[in-house]
Amino acid sequence: MSLLVQAATGERGNREQKCGAQMSRKSDDAQIQRLVNEIAELLVTHHGGSLSEEELDRGIEHLRLAVQLARESHAQQVRKSGEMYIFHPLRVAHLAARNWMGFASIIAALLHDVVEDTPVTLAEVSETFGFEVALLVNGLTKVDDDNLSRATMKEETYRKQTLIAIEDIRVLCLKMWDRLDNLRTISALKPEKQALIAEETRAIYVPLARHLGMGKVAEELEALSLKVLYPRRAARYQAILDEARRQSESGLKSIRADILAEFSRNHLGVALHDSWRSFSLEGATKMTRGVASLYSLDVLVDSTMDAYVALGLLHRLYQPITGKLRDHLNSPSQHGYQAIKTTVQCGEYRLRIQITTHKLGRFNQSGVLAPGFEFSKENFADLMRSLQEGESVFDTERLRLASASIRVYTPLGQPWVLPEGSSVLDFAFSIHEDLGIHAFRARVNGQTRLLKQRLMDGDQVKIEAAEEPMVLPRWLDWAVTPRARNSIRRHLRNEVKSKRKDLKEKKE
16 A cells, blocks of 8 residues: 555544544534433423522523533543543433422532532532532532541541431432432443442432332332342343233233223223333342233322222222232321222233322322422431431441331321331330330230330330339340430440449549
């Protein structure tokens, strides 16, 4: 090949590379603009009606400035996958916007890594976007101290996020979207790093999401984590799921058509949604049971009354399975989930069906973030404080235990939510610390029971108290809730200090 031909070939190659790079940049720019437009549209749709024109204009302007700052700050950064870094905060903001979070939260999502990873300071964020946004960004920024070990910095980051979350629950919600996007794009990391993130997610963020009522988020976080930890089992599960979907497609389509026709004849408006079970260790053991264990049909209606009408129509159309009806509309399940659950036989298919209203469906999807619901922030704050007062900075084992709940009742019939596995002692301390310290036995459903008795869903409990404190070291084996265990430890420590003081005074 002559030098002239080589030069021409090289020049053509350079032109093709430049052209490819330009096309890639145009594609990235178009994708970024699409995400920004969708975020803005969601914000205006969800919150425009509740804001004045001036507030809306200011929110849109701050959104524009936040996108600009994020793009400029992360301009030279790429993720391990080679993707432009800006896509991560954009996707986090998009998830937050889809789940009804407001302008301040979206702006914080866009900027959540700028203070941690770029020269931008928290003071600059506060000056441009206000204290509210700066507070949220601070809550999402890791603790950075050269004098601390990596493990200590992680614990201090948990402590910082928890303290801020007690005051503003949006910090944890934003952290959920951040972790969700990281798990969805985790494949570029080293396997050992993936495993650490997956274990941390299961230990901390999955139960926290459940406590916030974010059941769908918890489900996906756990499924993505388990895929990292059990890849072959997850692959087998996905293969069986795909085959079940393929084989049942026409049958389920026919069933949905019959249901819609029946509801239409009875003038009942309804929306149907397919729900295929995400990978879980429990689900993997049941996957041989076919559609019955892998699929459920979500039925959304306009009102609670319509939900009961829908239940009657479904049971008239298909044979209900005895013992499979659960009514969580008027008595919500753990963490507030509200729906009627039933299982019916539709020819060859046994189907699980969940009936709820559109409004309650939003809560079941997004929990604390759903519009129109009052979240029990004080109860959540109590949980966070009690976890912080435990033996470790973040008592993950107690958090896990607290992620499944039972509902028990006081003697006057007041419902009381406790972690599954709670004892009579846990109930006493949940009412009041003084009652727990003085408790010596209880009446459970009218029967005398010891303090170590484990409670069941629906139990009615009356605590009998002594005049003097009855706290014993073995109570720590009986209690599971952070509040009870921390109160017991505190009392036992105070007793030891008091005895030492008395002994010292006697010697003197």
